[in-house]
Amino acid sequence: MPSFVPYLIHTLFPPWVRRPTEIGAEIMMVAGGAFIVYWLLKYKKLQWLWNEWLTTVDHKKIGIMYLVAAIIMLARGGLDALMLRTNLAMPTLHFINASEYNEVFTTHGTIMVFFMGMPLIFALFNVVVPLQIGSRDVAFPRLNAISFWLFAFAAALFNLSFVVGGSPNAGWTAYPPLTELAFNHTVGENYYFISLLMTGIGTTITGINFLVTILRMRAPGMTFMKMPLFTWATLNTSALILFAFPPFTIALLESLLDRVAGTSFFTLSHGGMPMMYVNLFWLFGHPEVYILVLPAFGVFSEVVATFSRKKLFGYPSMVLSMTAIMVLAYGTWVHHFFTMGAGPAVNVFFGLSTMLIAIPTGVKVFNWILTMWGGRLTFTTPMLYFLAMIPTFVIGGATGVMLGAVPADYQFHNSYFVIAHFHQVLIGGTVFGLLAGVYYWWPKMFGYKLNDRQGKWAFWLFAGGFWPTFIPQYWLGLEGMTRRMYTYPFGLGWHTLNVISTIGGFIMGAGFLVLASNVLYSRRHQERDETGDAWGNGRTLEWSIPSPAPEYNFAVIPVVDERDWWWAEKERRQSGERPALPRPEDIRPIAIPKNTPVPILLGAAFFLGAFGLVFTWWYIALAGLAGVFGLLIYSWFQYDHYRILSAGEVRESEELLGRLGA
Amino acid sequence: MRTWAKRIPLALLLMAVLAGCGQHAVMLNPAGPVGRTELNLMVLASVAMAIVILFVLVLATVAVVRFRDKKGNRAPYTPQVEGHKVLEVLWFIIPALILTVIAVPTVKDTFALAKVPAKNPLVVDVTSLDWKWLFEYPGQKVATVNHLVIPAGQPVLFKITSDAPMNTFWIPQLGGMEYAMPGRVLPLWLESYKPGVYWGHSGQFSGREFEKMFFSVRAVTPAAFSSWAAHLRKTAPPMTVADYHRLLQFTTVGHLSYSKYPAFTFPSVTHGFTLKGGMYLLMHNNPAHD
Numbered sequence: 001m002p003s004f005v006p007y008l009i010h011t012l013f014p015p016w017v018r019r020p021t022e023i024g025a026e027i028m029m030v031a032g033g034a035f036i037v038y039w040l041l042k043y044k045k046l047q048w049l050w051n052e053w054l055t056t057v058d059h060k061k062i063g064i065m066y067l068v069a070a071i072i073m074l075a076r077g078g079l080d081a082l083m084l085r086t087n088l089a090m091p092t093l094h095f096i097n098a099s100e101y102n103e104v105f106t107t108h109g110t111i112m113v114f115f116m117g118m119p120l121i122f123a124l125f126n127v128v129v130p131l132q133i134g135s136r137d138v139a140f141p142r143l144n145a146i147s148f149w150l151f152a153f154a155a156a157l158f159n160l161s162f163v164v165g166g167s168p169n170a171g172w173t174a175y176p177p178l179t180e181l182a183f184n185h186t187v188g189e190n191y192y193f194i195s196l197l198m199t200g201i202g203t204t205i206t207g208i209n210f211l212v213t214i215l216r217m218r219a220p221g222m223t224f225m226k227m228p229l230f231t232w233a234t235l236n237t238s239a240l241i242l243f244a245f246p247p248f249t250i251a252l253l254e255s256l257l258d259r260v261a262g263t264s265f266f267t268l269s270h271g272g273m274p275m276m277y278v279n280l281f282w283l284f285g286h287p288e289v290y291i292l293v294l295p296a297f298g299v300f301s302e303v304v305a306t307f308s309r310k311k312l313f314g315y316p317s318m319v320l321s322m323t324a325i326m327v328l329a330y331g332t333w334v335h336h337f338f339t340m341g342a343g344p345a346v347n348v349f350f351g352l353s354t355m356l357i358a359i360p361t362g363v364k365v366f367n368w369i370l371t372m373w374g375g376r377l378t379f380t381t382p383m384l385y386f387l388a389m390i391p392t393f394v395i396g397g398a399t400g401v402m403l404g405a406v407p408a409d410y411q412f413h414n415s416y417f418v419i420a421h422f423h424q425v426l427i428g429g430t431v432f433g434l435l436a437g438v439y440y441w442w443p444k445m446f447g448y449k450l451n452d453r454q455g456k457w458a459f460w461l462f463a464g465g466f467w468p469t470f471i472p473q474y475w476l477g478l479e480g481m482t483r484r485m486y487t488y489p490f491g492l493g494w495h496t497l498n499v500i501s502t503i504g505g506f507i508m509g510a511g512f513l514v515l516a517s518n519v520l521y522s523r524r525h526q527e528r529d530e531t532g533d534a535w536g537n538g539r540t541l542e543w544s545i546p547s548p549a550p551e552y553n554f555a556v557i558p559v560v561d562e563r564d565w566w567w568a569e570k571e572r573r574q575s576g577e578r579p580a581l582p583r584p585e586d587i588r589p590i591a592i593p594k595n596t597p598v599p600i601l602l603g604a605a606f607f608l609g610a611f612g613l614v615f616t617w618w619y620i621a622l623a624g625l626a627g628v629f630g631l632l633i634y635s636w637f638q639y640d641h642y643r644i645l646s647a648g649e650v651r652e653s654e655e656l657l658g659r660l661g662a
Numbered sequence: 663m664r665t666w667a668k669r670i671p672l673a674l675l676l677m678a679v680l681a682g683c684g685q686h687a688v689m690l691n692p693a694g695p696v697g698r699t700e701l702n703l704m705v706l707a708s709v710a711m712a713i714v715i716l717f718v719l720v721l722a723t724v725a726v727v728r729f730r731d732k733k734g735n736r737a738p739y740t741p742q743v744e745g746h747k748v749l750e751v752l753w754f755i756i757p758a759l760i761l762t763v764i765a766v767p768t769v770k771d772t773f774a775l776a777k778v779p780a781k782n783p784l785v786v787d788v789t790s791l792d793w794k795w796l797f798e799y800p801g802q803k804v805a806t807v808n809h810l811v812i813p814a815g816q817p818v819l820f821k822i823t824s825d826a827p828m829n830t831f832w833i834p835q836l837g838g839m840e841y842a843m844p845g846r847v848l849p850l851w852l853e854s855y856k857p858g859v860y861w862g863h864s865g866q867f868s869g870r871e872f873e874k875m876f877f878s879v880r881a882v883t884p885a886a887f888s889s890w891a892a893h894l895r896k897t898a899p900p901m902t903v904a905d906y907h908r909l910l911q912f913t914t915v916g917h918l919s920y921s922k923y924p925a926f927t928f929p930s931v932t933h934g935f936t937l938k939g940g941m942y943l944l945m946h947n948n949p950a951h952d
Contacts, residue, residue: 098870098871098873099870102867102869102870170867171867175827175828175866176827177826177827177828177844178827178828178867178868178869183792183826183827183869268825268826268827268844268845271845272844272845273845274828274843274844274845275843275845275846308729309731309739309741310739310740310741310743311741311742311743311744312744313743313744313745313746314744314745314746314749314750314753315744315745316745316750317745317750317753317754337841339830339838339839339840339841340841340843340848341840341841341846341848341849343776344772344773344775344776347772348768348769348772348773351765351768351769351772352765352768352769355761355764355765355768356761358757358761359754359757359758359761360754362714362753362757363750363753363754363757365718366718366721366749366753367745367750367753369718369721369722369725370725370746370749372722372725372726372729373725373729374729374737374738374739374740374741374743375729375739375740375741376729376730376731376735376739377725377726377729377730377731378731379730387722387726390718390719390722391715391719391722394714394715394718394719395715398708398711398712398714398715399711401707401711401761401764402704402707402708402711404768405703405704405707405764405767405768406768406771406772407699407700407703407768407771407772407775407838408700408703408704408707408838409838410700410775410837410838410839410840411689411697411700411701411704411834411837411838411839413830413838413839413865414830414839414865414866415834415865475687477689478687478688478689478690479686479687479688479689480688480689480832480834480835480861480863482832482863482864482865483865483867484867484872485872485873486872486873487873488873489876492686492861493685493686494686
């Protein structure tokens with residue numbers, strides 16, 4: 001046996017990844033991987049997988065891949081949450097030990113924010129935005145695929161840490177000096193910094209991509225004030241991404257250098273400045289929560305109008321408030337650390353800005369409710385998520401204002417009150433919103449709705465389990481329980497509420513299982529939608545084309561003359577004012593972006609380099625870097641990115657879809 | 663509506679459970695002026711917010727009940743209504759007014775709590791270590807680990823730093839927390855109205871044994887405090903350099919007391935470095951910055 005083998009085994013599989021949970025995860029990963037490979041080989045699907053999915057640049061397929069990844073990550077992050085809740089069910093319970101608990105709460109937070117929340121919003125961006133603005137793809141289809149593969153490989157790398165080398169264990173915020181080598185010997189934090197840097201590149205590119213797409217590729221006639229609200233949300237979110245991610249990138253990079261290159265940006269010794277990291281992190285971190293919640297606001301605006309069969313109430317004030325949130329989001333970051341001694345003047349400024357941002361948010365809630373006023377409400381699953389959002393998000397927002405009252409925050413800071421608050425806005429706002437969006441646009445993605453009965457079961461379990469999970473945590477905060485404690489002593493009175501919270505958590509977990517089974521069930525048993533307007537009440541452009549949309553999206557790009565164009569167009573077509581279907585002579589040849597293997601290979605090269613960097617194996621890191629540059633240089637010499645779909649081919653396809661007039 | 667009526671006993675039961683928890687809600691039972699000010703603001707903010715929440719929930723419930731899509735619903739159906747200028751402006755103005763009610767005392771209290779209301783308060787130098795708290799009394803020259811004794815009825819100024827990863831110094835029944843950070847010394851003042859026993863903890867995760875960073879707090883009469891310090895000076899062992907090195911290690915310890923401690927363990931104007939070599943930015947006790 002060569003001498004490096006024991007070294008390799010010891011480095012890749014140290015004792016702390018040889019515990020039962022890790023070995024269980026390892027078996028699941030290997031078995032799952034083996035099953036997928038077996039299935040692909042047995043049904044000869046490799047070629048199909050490569051051509052249809054892995055090398056695709058089609059925004060709709062990329063959106064679906066984001067969705068699949070997000071659901072898998074939701075399962076992982078949810079499992080983490082249940083492990084945490086189990087451990088906290090009773091005082092001094094040692095279901096998992098302190099080190100494991102610290103790893104699990106770190107991966108729970110990181111995965112839920114970066115590897116579940118972000119891909120889920122990108123899934124909706126990709127599937128919906130180009131269809132909603134009447135475009136044939138995003139502005140940069142290849143970059144879009146690169147974004148996805150950087151995210152996917154970063155997520156894989158981050159999850160690999162659980163079984164190879166050890167997970168990060170300093171919280172999703174990763175404050176130094178706890179992350180520096182002197183206090184953190186394992187490679188876990190390297191995984192954290194590197195995988196987030198990787199996915200951060202992808203996210204930034206996505207932000208640029210959708211900014212340009214929305215600014216440049218709208219259908220003729222669609223002025224800014226005629227854009228659907230979800231598109232507005234995407235525009236604002238992309239603007240947030242563009243300016244929020246650079247400080248984060250710097251914070252991650254400098255922390256990584258502290259660990260692998262011996263610098264002292266944030267270290268305890270040699271003049272390092274840990275508080276600077278905290279500023280850089282939240283300079284990103286606060287806009288990030290609005291990055292996660294604005295798309296949900298967009299979804300709610302679409303859902304409430306559709307299922308109230310009524311125009312959205314107060315469109316201009318909706319746009320104004322959303323843009324105000326985008327701008328103000330940059331001015332509130334210090335409220336995450338009022339207790340770090342910035343002084344009363346600074347604290348007051350950020351306390352007031354925090355209260356200020358509640359105003360536009362409140363405006364949105366009032367407008368949504370007034371949209372229902374005078375409408376005709378149908379309670380489909382997406383609409384239920386919208387309705388569940390109102391109490392959840394409003395109470396979460398109200399406790400957010402309480403946290404903005406600086407002296408009160410000195411007490412609330414880092415207590416379970418804060419945990420309850422941000423879960424209430426992130427689940428009640430973001431997750432409910434994105435789930436509503438997934439149910440709402442599912443027929444647009446796959447051509448059939450998710451089963452409504454099972455959807456409602458999942459809803460009642462998930463939204464019903466939410467309250468017993470998080471409301472007790474407010475009280476635990478008032479009782480002085482601080483976050484990230486792996487267990488707690490008897491005698492402080494914390495156990496009753498913790499038990500309730502844990503039970504609620506498991507109810508939410510059951511809700512997720514019903515959701516997953518609904519996905520599998522609906523694939524086989526749900527009725528196909530032939531109309532393209534699956535809910536019957538669609539208002540915006542995406543419902544005017546078949547479901548799932550053909551690869552060129554629109555055979556003829558419509559001229560938009562109304563805010564709710566499809567709603568108005570349906571009336572015009574019914575009254576015979578407009579022809580129901582496009583004439584063959586209106587159809588022209590269409591340029592379609594070609595598939596390319598470069599994005600997935602680029603992701604793989606990044607993965608290789610990143611893996612080398614995690615273990616500071618510089619040769620492997622350099623090999624990965626060389627691969628990245630090689631692929632970039634190779635793609636510089638690729639000029640032929642588009643293929644032409646002739647007018648005849650488009651006509652044929654439209655005829656098959658029953659969409660061609662005489 | 664009748665189903666809701668059936669749930670009233672359940673709600674009452676829930677309230678009883680919560681009331682039972684009340685005795686443990688340390689934030690709601692402040693034992694000093696800082697915690698009292700903070701609680702008052704919490705109450706004000708929650709009342710103001712409850713008004714908003716109630717209004718939103720009632721409005722939403724009425725909308726949902728009244729405008730359901732069912733046969734024979736006589737409520738008006740107005741699909742073309744786009745908005746209402748006055749209402750939309752009111753949405754901005756009314757919340758702004760409600761927030762002003764919270765904002766004014768927030769500003770006032772924030773500035774008020776930033777100043778210690780005494781000329782020469784008792785000073786305790788607090789250092790968070792892995793995973794223990796070191797309390798040094800520069801006036802009394804004594805030091806303790808994981809247990810804090812303070813005089814009741816007068817403000818105590820804590821100067822807080824860390825010679826390890828960050829923590830926060832928190833005695834919830836006396837008032838809010840402040841970060842213990844390497845490289846910075848942050849001030850926090852607290853006061854206990856009367857003699858009493860409280861517990862403190864860290865609010866910032868700091869590694870494997872973080873949850874063991876509980877410490878006990880005993881507020882005693884000023885006379886008892888003086889005699890306690892004098893007693894410690896006579897009976898407790900001195901802290902040596904080797905002792906401090908031992909405290910720096912990744913361990914947990916019980917309650918310790920020392921009759922004196924080495925000068926370098928807490929950063930001062932003359933000494934800007936910790937034992938581990940961290941350079942301090944003396945924002946709060948450097949004359950050059952004041």
